[in-house]
Amino acid sequence: MSIAKPAMQSEDLRDPAYLKIRNMIYQVSGIYQPEEKLYLLASRCARRMSAVNVKSPAEYLEHLTVRGNREVELRLLLNEITIGETYMFRSPAQLEALRNVILPQILEVKSAMGFKRLHIWSSGCSTGEEPYTLAMFLLEESEKMLAGWTFDILATDLNDRSLAAAKTGIYGEYALRSTTERLRKKYFRPHDDKQLQVTDQLKSLIRFDRVNLNDDSKMTFLKGMDLIFCCNVLIYFDLGSKRKVMQHFFSNLLPGGYLFLGHAESLYQVDDRFRLVHFPGAIGYWKPPVGYTGGGKP
Numbered sequence: 629m630s631i632a633k634p635a636m637q638s639e640d641l642r643d644p645a646y647l648k649i650r651n652m653i654y655q656v657s658g659i660y661q662p663e664e665k666l667y668l669l670a671s672r673c674a675r676r677m678s679a680v681n682v683k684s685p686a687e688y689l690e691h692l693t694v695r696g697n698r699e700v701e702l703r704l705l706l707n708e709i710t711i712g713e714t715y716m717f718r719s720p721a722q723l724e725a726l727r728n729v730i731l732p733q734i735l736e737v738k739s740a741m742g743f744k745r746l747h748i749w750s751s752g753c754s755t756g757e758e759p760y761t762l763a764m765f766l767l768e769e770s771e772k773m774l775a776g777w778t779f780d781i782l783a784t785d786l787n788d789r790s791l792a793a794a795k796t797g798i799y800g801e802y803a804l805r806s807t808t809e810r811l812r813k814k815y816f817r818p819h820d821d822k823q824l825q826v827t828d829q830l831k832s833l834i835r836f837d838r839v840n841l842n843d844d845s846k847m848t849f850l851k852g853m854d855l856i857f858c859c860n861v862l863i864y865f866d867l868g869s870k871r872k873v874m875q876h877f878f879s880n881l882l883p884g885g886y887l888f889l890g891h892a893e894s895l896y897q898v899d900d901r902f903r904l905v906h907f908p909g910a911i912g913y914w915k916p917p918v919g920y921t922g923g924g925k926p
């Protein structure tokens with residue numbers, strides 16, 4: 629989403645209250661706004677400042693730090709800061725990698741151990757397009773390679789408004805622009821003359837929850853994942869917060885599981901325990917099984 633630079637005087641941006649708010653957001657969420665992007669922060673604070681009827685950044689900082697409802701206000705500000713661009717079937721090459729290489733590998737290992745369930749996590753799911761895409765993909769595969777398998781998708785985000793929209797599952801042409809007519813007919817029903825709503829079958833496969841990737845207390849308990857998608861989320865994080873999230877993802881994944889990031893993102897200098905695996909048009913990060921010494925799969 630592009631935001632025009634507000635007609636704000638640069639001396640306003642030098643107000644020390646903005647730096648304090650920036651640091652507070654970083655501490656809580658891992659999202660770092662460099663000095664040259666402070667105008668974005670200021671424009672988003674401006675929306676909350678007018679909602680709570682305060683005139684200066686210093687007064688607004690007070691709302692975030694000393695007022696009784698400071699936690700609620702911080703959450704509302706985070707909703708303004710973390711607006712997420714997304715659409716269905718954004719990364720077809722990742723789905724191809726799943727279909728052709730990753731799922732056959734994981735199914736072989738899990739079925740040898742007697743397991744027939746997959747656990748998938750869409751972290752930073754925004755308004756739900758990514759997890760619904762995964763649900764459609766997996767349902768389609770249930771008629772083929774995933775016959776006899778069950779799966780669940782955990783879809784999480786920091787933004788309450790995005791999660792509320794995700795739960796309703798109502799989408800317009802913008803979100804559906806890469807979804808084929810066949811899949812639209814199969815997994816959606818008309819909502820109004822411009823929008824479609826996902827079927828209950830699709831919704832029933834996904835559990836939506838608010839998880840802050842920077843919150844150790846929640847991240848520690850999300851174990852046993854076969855696949856984690858964290859696409860186009862870490863672009864807002866600095867190196868330190870990326871490293872922290874990767875520590876968690878590595879232990880959230882089962883050995884042999886895969887992590888996918890967005891097209892323009894990488895773990896270069898962030899975490900070297902994952903193995904980089906190239907697929908046509910996509911890369912994945914593989915968590916090697918304990919004792920893996922470099923031969924064989926993937």
Ligand SMILES: C[S@@+](CC[C@H](N)C(=O)[O-])C[C@H]1O[C@@H](n2cnc3c(N)ncnc32)[C@H](O)[C@@H]1O
Nearest residue numbers: 657710712713714752754786787840841859860
């Ligand atoms: C650009 S969207 C990506 C949506 C989807 N993954 C995709 O690639 O299409 C980025 C999402 O990351 C979320 N996000 C940012 N910081 C987060 C954090 N600390 N914890 C959880 N989600 C976060 C935002 O709220 C936003 O919905």
